[in-house]
Amino acid sequence: MASSDRYAEAGVDIDLAGKLLSEVKGKIAATKRPEVLAPVGGFGGLFQLDLSKYNEPVIVSSVDGVGTKLMVANAMNDHRFVGHDIVNHCINDIIVQGAEPLYFLDYIGIGKLRSPLYEEVLSGLAEACAKQSITLLGGETAEMPGLYGDDYDLVGSITGVVSKSKLISGDKIQQGDVILGMSSNGPHTNGYSLARKVLFEEAGYEVNTVLAELEGETVGSALLKPHVCYWPVVKQILERNLPLHGLAHITGGGFYDNVPRVLPENVDAVFEKEILAVPPIFKLIEEKGKVSEQEMYRVFNMGVGMMLILPAEHVDEVCELATQTGFPIAKIGEITSGSQSVKIKGIDC
Secondary structure: OOOOHHHHHOOOOHHHHHHHHHOOHHHHHOOOOOOEOOOOOOOOOOEOOOHHHOOOEEEEEEEEEOOOHHHHHHHHOOOOOHHHHHHHHHHHHHHOOOOEEEEEEEEEEEOOOOOOHHHHHHHHHHHHHHHOOOEEEEEEEEEOHHHHOOOEEEEEEEEEEEEHHHOOOOOOOOOOOEEEEEEOOOOOOOOHHHHHHHHHHHOOOOOOOEOHHHOOOEHHHHHHOOOOOOHHHHHHHHHOOOOOOEEEEOOOOHHHHHHHHHOOOOEEEEEOOOOOOOOHHHHHHHHHHOOOHHHHHHHOOOOEEEEEEEOHHHHHHHHHHHHHHOOOEEEEEEEEEOOOOEEEOOOOO
16 A cells, blocks of 8 residues: 555545646746746745845735635636736735735645646646746645635735835825726625625526626626736836835725725825726626625725826826736826825715
């Protein structure tokens, strides 16, 4: 009897994990940046940072998970894009401070390792990293049948770097600044507990239900659209040394909780509603769940995935740059004197 047979009887198949990982190692290797010193598979990933490129380098790190969006992926048996979700979410979290993303680490906790789920998740991680020129430096897969059952969890952590003098903290935000919004394509990776309750438990939809309200899409496909990564635009703005006084990644907490994280104490952010198109999935949740507008803007991004706060004289240049890069963008608000709060016209004022 092979030494791993009793472990397999207990629900953990070491040999299967190695086999499935080997099938995507090529994609993972393709994310390797010149700073990486060792191939995938070591106990720790090695990354030699060229400090000469940065003036007083500051390391910026973040960690997050995909959340209950994974339950929608499970219901659809489609796991191709959840890797993109977590990579893009984490990238967005650190670029708001001006950081260049360098490398990414993943954790997959799963009840029973199975194919093609595992390869789809890892391939998605590698594809998303390669697209943004960051290294998938390493990861961990934990098969725990007694804990996860048929479910799995996907968590990622990212590391980036920025020169101290170029950190974006929000302290330069002032009255008269303009707020630009870049479009989202749906809930991204937040609000899925409410979305699932409303759409599946209360409205009785299935993931494959096709709705006219969703412009002919299924409920599942509308919910599974991958988190948009805004680095291609932010990178160009930073490289051109255009002034960015603040950025806000609109995740859990929506407008009301995320924007104040970057505001000084003496200003407010005042928004116009629905200047950028609100994806129809949000209107469906609001209507079927009888959710108030205020709560919708507190839970979801409502069509705005990233906000940029900058002086009015640079708005046209930034908008042109974003549009040329393929990212819908619009002026959605302004900074006024106040007390570090958010107001949405038509809801709060």
